Amino acid sequence: MEIYKGASAFAGIAIGKIQFYRKGEYQLRQHQADDIKTEQRNFDVARRHVMQTLKEEYDSAGISEAIEHQVLEQAELLGSGSFLRAVQSMISGEKVTAAYAVQTTRDELNGTFGNLKDPSIKERIHNVSRVSDLLLEILGKEEKKINLGEEPVILAADALSPAELMEMDKDKLLGIVTRKGSATSHTAILAKSMDIPCVTGVGIPASEEEWEDTVAIIDGYTGTLYLEPDREVRREYEIRRKADLVEREALLKLKDEKDITLDGKEVGIYANIGSLDDLNSALYYGARGIGLLRSEFQYLGRESYPGEEELFQAYKKTAQTMGDRLVVIRTADLGADKQAAYLEIPQETNPLMGNRGIRFCLDRKNLFKTQIRAIYRASWYGNLGMMYPMISEEEEMDAIEELIREVKAELSSEGIPFKNIRTGIMMETPAAVMIGEELARRVDFLGIGTNDLTQYTLAMDRQNPLLQKKYNDHHPAVVRMIKMIIDAGHKENCKVCLCGELAADTRLTETFLRMGVDALSVVPACILPVRKALRAARVKNEDE
Incomplete structure (x- = not known):
């Protein structure tokens, strides 16, 4: 038995055979x-x-x-x-x-x-x-889906992009282990939304063939990989996996319970999703709505831009499925590690600090306008909101508002019905925090994106494995910035939702509630643990 330590990207236990994913070779084998x-x-x-x-x-x-x-x-x-x-x-x-x-x-x-x-x-x-x-x-065009075979496997890879992971059948994935990446990378976040145990930063040997088809155990709680576990370890983890399922069954009793603290404060728990496949999970676990629909995943794993009609049908289905529940669509946060060949995004020295998010969309106004039109058209069929990523200045809001006026005028002249939907800003840059009040005046709500806010505040690339032990999303500066955003939003009568990965950290649930956050948005698999923590919390001090 060999033991490898990495970083836990998503908790859970997986037991199965390892299969390697090698870029190029995998596609070659399929065809x-x-x-x-x-x-x-x-x-x-x-x-x-x-x-x-x-x-x-x-x-x-x-x-x-x-x-x-x-x-x-x-x-x-x-x-x-x-x-x-x-x-x-x-x-x-x-x-x-x-x-x-x-x-x-x-x-x-x-x-x-x-x-x-x-x-x-x-x-x-x-x-x-x-x-x-x-x-x-x-x-005839070739099918682009990545075929993992007939039996579910633990997938090992040097690295995985969000686009590659989206092309895989999640029912065939028991767990994921990668050499590169980090617990807060977009791929790890996507694995979490798919409810798949994931460990990153594992020292996979250069002679990968040694691992192929060997039995392994992923302990997503501790970030440990066991290769060819002995009988005693395997038995222990079989028991732990069953206990894990029992604990999940116990949590399921909370899916219809209210999101209310011991002392009576109600704080909504919403779901972060990346695709329509996650809608059923969000409803199953009792989400109050969708706090963050990561719409950029509609642009990945394909060969051309999605058209307005395709986007409209997806948003319409989401709105109708969720009924009266709020669905917040974050406009496409493309760039950095979320790319597709047809987007023809130029190479950048530091893409995480480059032309991404709202900057990219305002440069590609046809792409952006197409998405905004689709969202407004779909608004007629439910309760939609729209949120903008990576805002750092009011001039960006000026450009967005001008585009929205243009879209509304066109839809009205075409006789297409729409609602005046609520809009919000994803607060994820220190610049946005420092002008929080000014930005809050422009919108109806603020979303706090702790993933990017943390890396930009600490000046640390969250996907750099060399920084895993130094990267601290509990850093006092990050916590203070979250408090600053909440205060700025409330001063301008804006609701504030915490929707980064930190929202699922139950060690901080009570802290965030005491700060005054109005809602928490997490991946569907984390809704019930957060609800349990919320229902056990007290917001007021004992002497209040």
């Missing part, structure tokens, strides 16, 4: 072809069809010289050159399907050269994308 000659013929047939299409375009009357040039360039890609050779080589050398070879070649070229400013390179990338799309219309 292995049974008959290489058939795949080569399929590609050749598709190539000839596309070349005929391009020839017809070129022969069309009235097209400009610039378009003629583009069509010729696209035809040349299929007649000879590196793109054609790369696809053919991948089919024969790696024994994959033609569609996968086309997609992968396109994505690799785009990833390597997509951010370069040279006009000729940008034109070539455009031509490769166009030809690839035409080929895939014939070959």
Whole structure:
């Protein structure tokens, strides 16, 4: 038996076989072809069809010289050159399907050269994308879901992105262990919302094959991984897992109880969710509403922007499912570690301090306006609120309010019904804290994002494993900033909700209640433990 220590990202116990996730290799294994000659013929047939299409375009009357040039360039890609050779080589050398070879070649070229400013390179990338799309219309696009196999596994990886985790079937995940990352990374937060025990910062050996298919135990309470546990340890953890289930059953008795302290103060407990799949969990555990819908996950794990209608249908379903309960949609917090290839986000030296959140959305106003329109359209079907991430100055609010006025005017002229929904600001930068009163005047409520607020206050990257022992989200400066936000909000008649990971820390529940927080929002799996702590707390001092 070997024992490895890491950091607990989410509590719980998992027992099962380890399966490694290796970027690239995993996708490759999924798209292995049974008959290489058939795949080569399929590609050749598709190539000839596309070349005929391009020839017809070129022969069309009235097209400009610039378009003629583009069509010729696209035809040349299929007649000879590196793109054609790369696809053919991948089919024969790696024994994959033609569609996968086309997609992968396109994505690799785009990833390597997509951010370069040279006009000729940008034109070539455009031509490769166009030809690839035409080929895939014939070959059919490959399924992007990551297949973990038939049996549930403990997934081990060097690192996982939120997008990759979203492409996995959570029913096939017993637990997660990673070499990189931290307990407060976005991937760890997503694992928590999926109710999956997770340990990060584990010293996985370079010879990963030693671990493949071996039985392991994840102790998500202590951040410990047991590899090939002996009979005594396995028996102990089997008992602990059963006790864990019994404790959860006991907590379930609280799901219909009120969120009220021993001395009569009512404080709502809401749910943080990342997808529609989490709605049922939120209702099951008795959430008062959705305090934070992380809408950026609708933009991940896909190849193109979601359209207004797609977003509208998702928000409408959420609003209808929750009925009269409040649903707060945080507008897309993209950037940093939440990226997708089609977003074409330029590389940054320090992305956590870069063009992310509201900065990114105000730079991509079409993306932002599309989302705002979808939210306002869906508001007619329930009780929606909208909250903006990473605000640091009032000028950002000026730009947002102008866009909202534009959206409302358009919807009114189109005869589309909507409600005047409540709006809020995610308070997660020290700058926002220092102008808390000014910002509170602009909105109906404030949400406290303790994850980013902590790392920006401490000037520590929360995902840096070297800082795990130094990263202190209980730091007095962080606690004081939370109090400052609550006081600023209340002074301007704003409700204040604590919706970062710290909201689920039951050691601080009574402290936050005494500070005057109006609501707590946590992942569904943490609702009942927080409710238990809240119902055992006293807000007033004994002599009051």
